[in-house]
Amino acid sequence: MSQKTEKLIDKKGLRLDGRKSDELRPIKIEVGALSNADGSAYIEQGKNKILAAVYGPRELHPKHMALPDRMVLRCRYHMAPFSVQERKSPAPSRREIELSKVIREAVEPAIFVEYYPRTAIDVFVEVLQADGSTRCTSITAASLALADAGIPMRDLVVACSAGKIEDMIVLDLMDIEDKVGSADVPVAFMPNLGVITLLQMDGILTHEEFEKAVNLAIEGCKKIYTLQKEALRAKYVSVKEVEE
Amino acid sequence: MSQKTEKLIDKKGLRLDGRKSDELRPIKIEVGALSNADGSAYIEQGKNKILAAVYGPRELHPKHMALPDRMVLRCRYHMAPFSVQERKSPAPSRREIELSKVIREAVEPAIFVEYYPRTAIDVFVEVLQADGSTRCTSITAASLALADAGIPMRDLVVACSAGKIEDMIVLDLMDIEDKVGSADVPVAFMPNLGVITLLQMDGILTHEEFEKAVNLAIEGCKKIYTLQKEALRAKYVSVKEVEE
Amino acid sequence: MSQKTEKLIDKKGLRLDGRKSDELRPIKIEVGALSNADGSAYIEQGKNKILAAVYGPRELHPKHMALPDRMVLRCRYHMAPFSVQERKSPAPSRREIELSKVIREAVEPAIFVEYYPRTAIDVFVEVLQADGSTRCTSITAASLALADAGIPMRDLVVACSAGKIEDMIVLDLMDIEDKVGSADVPVAFMPNLGVITLLQMDGILTHEEFEKAVNLAIEGCKKIYTLQKEALRAKYVSVKEVEE
Amino acid sequence: MSSIIVRVKQKQIAQLIAKGKRLDGRGLHDYREIKVEQGIIERAEGSARVLLGKTEVMAGVKIETGEPFPDTPNEGVLTVNAELVPLASPTFEPGPPDENSIELARVVDRGVRESKAISTEKLCITPGKKVFVIFVDIYVLNHDGNLIDASALAALAALLNTKMPNYEIEEGEIKIKPGYSALPVRKHPIAVTFAKINDKLVVDPWLEEEQIMDARLTITTDDDGNICAIQKGGSGYFTPKQVFEAAQIAKEKAEEIRKKLGWGKNGEKN
Amino acid sequence: MSSIIVRVKQKQIAQLIAKGKRLDGRGLHDYREIKVEQGIIERAEGSARVLLGKTEVMAGVKIETGEPFPDTPNEGVLTVNAELVPLASPTFEPGPPDENSIELARVVDRGVRESKAISTEKLCITPGKKVFVIFVDIYVLNHDGNLIDASALAALAALLNTKMPNYEIEEGEIKIKPGYSALPVRKHPIAVTFAKINDKLVVDPWLEEEQIMDARLTITTDDDGNICAIQKGGSGYFTPKQVFEAAQIAKEKAEEIRKKLGWGKNGEKN
């Protein structure tokens, strides 16, 4: 992270978009937005606009990659060329390949993978607009799309970042805070089990700051979890109405 | 198409190579030129020099791509690096990939695909020198190569372009006419059935001009069709002589 | 080879590193250096530092590439990015692809390929530091790794280059001699059978010079062969001690 | 759905079309409902989302600077790319563009380019050296048929929504100034796609119609009713009469769409 | 080994760990023997070979000149690449970098970058135009587990061994002068990796432990004991308590390693 001389916190202790240190960005969730996918979710978190879709359980090609005792979870995190300031080539970057891996490993602990041996589940995440902490918003969306697809899960996975900007530990970093701030700690959490399924960090933090950041991120996760459950409920209510 | 100030038609109404508006370029056809291919054809149309070869019906790899009730037709249109003014990289360009698709879809209607289920037929087109309307010459060559390979067909497919240069609708565009002219309409035709199997257009045409261009292209197709049949006959006559 | 005005031989007839014309660079061989591979060898020849490993006989994927009456030998020659003056991209270059082929074809004559039908043997060569004649050192290492893996062989293959620098035929070219000299002749040899399994040449040589170079290279091969056998013996002795 | 049910449904679709009807109640030449939303991606210089029934396509426009093509040193560069992202259909797979996405991008590109929709000569900064490069990225989000028309609409809607940065040339270097102006778009090319089913032409095929069509024909017309691009697809054929008939219908449908969306001289807005 | 024997052994490993023991006799928080050899590749500006038990990793540093990133015009560029070369393991295949080698490179990169180990601002030649580019190539030669820690050590050892060419700027052109000076390295980030097996954390897992671990956690700390990079891997999870405990252990182990290798202020040498 580069240290530029931009002021991220004003005299009242508020951030550039007026948030307090422990405040989430506005979040909008829509479940089941896509008709072709087996499950899908669209999330806006601040200016992040992220779509996740799930296909499966379905057959795996080539077949020799199927596993006899469990399903294979595959995940692709991908950014639209127009999602960032400088046009991004649609070919997957090294960053996208790493994030596809950590997102997969963040949602997999929630899935009963042994329920569908010899099958595959594909999670596709498309970042339509990026504004920081996209891996967290992607995990939140992916786990909703999995639930929408009826995949049996231990719990929803929800993710949120915390970080350090100008000596303050803050929740839910947006792009400029990620770039100019001094540390970023994305965390994915399963609230019912109280366990962490994604943890990364870059920047510089003391151990005290690190613990504070992780705990703050978990608090953020719990708040988003409530919204996740509401969105799922809203989807199922409306589906039920349609089916009657 | 870019509008440059080059004169494409002289005072007598003749084109840069002396042709009248409805005149084809000189055409030379040779069937069965290649010894390894199951069928082949070489065509010169003006400075276009194009070679088509057919392999098949043959086994398909990977096997799961075979179809139970029909054969799979595959087609590759490819330009030699030395075929154009600026050396072309041998890797397939987006243009070549699109043309491979439309050429395949132009010859497929002529083939009784249900005769050889679970097999593949490969059509390979190599443009050795390009001088405009290469997709048309390629289709004419590909359908001869298919016939030479003994593939059962409803009719030969024959293709020719028409276009607009300096307010005149003309037949069989050569490179400079394609680049400087104001519209290009490649048409593939099955004369016996009277149907169009390839149609593209780029440029600007009124509906009247468009109809005139399509009809002119069809007339061109019919003339080339005669040459196609002669070349096939010549090939078979000479083969017969050899075998006796 | 470019003709630069660098002096490769001094007044005493010695080369830049003090060697006589028919003298090998110092050679250090270690067999079985890697614990995961089925066989391995590490060789330093001058500043060349080359590691070869063998995996197999093992199953082949995809299976349809297996051969019913013999094993398939595969070989990859690869240079580490830091092995040469200018950082080398890790993607295989055309040179590396050609050398992988000729190295495979140099060691294959030594192997009883019919002993393990339907299997594959993989030979991986990594050039950690390159200082001329790396293909020869690679072959010497590859054949030791094969022997270490217990692959049944007619003989060890050993390779050495000869070449021409400033009108002198010399043995075992190092990088600067290869670049500035006027011819390079890499030779692989099976001493027991007295046959050549790799032969390449670039530069300009009369027929007399060529014969002299090949014969000199073969003499070099024979010297290295002794070291090869010693290294193998040392490995097996030490293994035996461990097992007892 | 099991493949037997699929085949029964397909037969039904084809039989209805022979009678001039469609399974979803549309007339043969009716479009599904068209919804266009512009300016949805703030990060992009222009953007739009188009819904054509359940088919959903997004387009984003990014503007960069680059070199002009040698044969048009005074003109900006237009680049159209299309991604069939795998969340849009179970048949789309991750990977480099295949022939379908390349064809889609090139057909949309030809409509915009050949109609001279964009005044590329106004996008030149330093002749022969530096021009604006307009990237149009088409992003298919849900595939329920007729991707070409939906993508062409999304691309045009995004271009109409595009803001160019103001700039000055200072000592050969480009300097961004505050404010924006609209990208100069002078034409509104509309692609109209036909499927031939049971020897009838239907407009705006949905996915299940595409699965049984013999061939596909796309005709793009400009504001003056002239044809600027055509693409035949699929492994069937058309009679010349069908082609000329389709060209007339395409002109009318394009005019209708332009009017409905308020684009061009007869448009209600813009 | 047959898969039955493998499973029996895996069960044994897991049961021992539950009792606080390891099959190779180590304590849960003990590293295998670490050997570091520097300067082994004369062709490279810097190089090192690290043995962590039987895991063997080489790193080479090459220095070239190139353009800086637009947002850091006064800083040199660091590029870390990792190759899982197929001679290192029967499971590695030739081909372009996969997710494992990319993750490995990026985790090592973050440790070096975020700790500001290299004074990149001293690697600028002409601001905004020309800077030194430091390529760190990690080359895994034998994979017996814990590639991240071994690779991070190899990368740092190679950087500490790196000689920069002396140079002067003459009329805008860079001119190499005789002599070398050390690459300015000011921090010694050490990655410490944990495997979670049977709900216990073990440090520096070897290959057979990795095969049965639920999840992996790597924590990189700098000379001041601050955390500069973390990466969780694997399809399991950690409790917050486990994470905080691991962070403390990582700090202590890193300090031990730095001391042992003589790196940093508490180091015996360097």
Place this chain on the structure above:
Amino acid sequence: MSSIIVRVKQKQIAQLIAKGKRLDGRGLHDYREIKVEQGIIERAEGSARVLLGKTEVMAGVKIETGEPFPDTPNEGVLTVNAELVPLASPTFEPGPPDENSIELARVVDRGVRESKAISTEKLCITPGKKVFVIFVDIYVLNHDGNLIDASALAALAALLNTKMPNYEIEEGEIKIKPGYSALPVRKHPIAVTFAKINDKLVVDPWLEEEQIMDARLTITTDDDGNICAIQKGGSGYFTPKQVFEAAQIAKEKAEEIRKKLGWGKNGEKN
């Protein structure tokens, strides 16, 4: 042909060769009929088509300008590429160059390069900055054996046919002037390929001989009879005696071919 018939025929070929005869009636050291046609592609700066029996290879030469290699700042650049296009053989597949096409291109390249056939020092425009780049593209159209010799002939014939544009340097910019001059070619390297079958060497193997050969040896000689390039192929071996014998024959055959085609000092024309 069924595989039984193939095997019978292969046995017959091998037995005949043991007796010094070949199935097609040639002596062991005879070439098939060689036909060379030059200047067949007007778009290319040079071109040729070579028939070696039924083997058919085309070569095209394109000239562009580019940067010289750093170690030869005063010399033009030669680039040889070979495509085994899939219409030439049922065993060729579309895709990026494989080891066979790369070896083919590199062996032809070495013959031209090492014999110093082209006066690359005459292809320099501005030392260290701009030189002519000669692209030789080999295009195999029908594969009936011995692609190397046919390709080397086609490449040389195309180079001999190549016209360089006249030019002037005006204010550092290259300006094309009317007229052409021949590319400066001073040597005529000829590749002669041997197959070892039943311990005999046969020259110019056709496809069915290649399918049963133990090993392959290509020796390229220049106009002075010197050897300039050698390549052994195939998974068999040669005795030193066979190699030296082949070198002598290669020299004679190359001389014959040069004479027949009228190339070089002993040639009847050119």
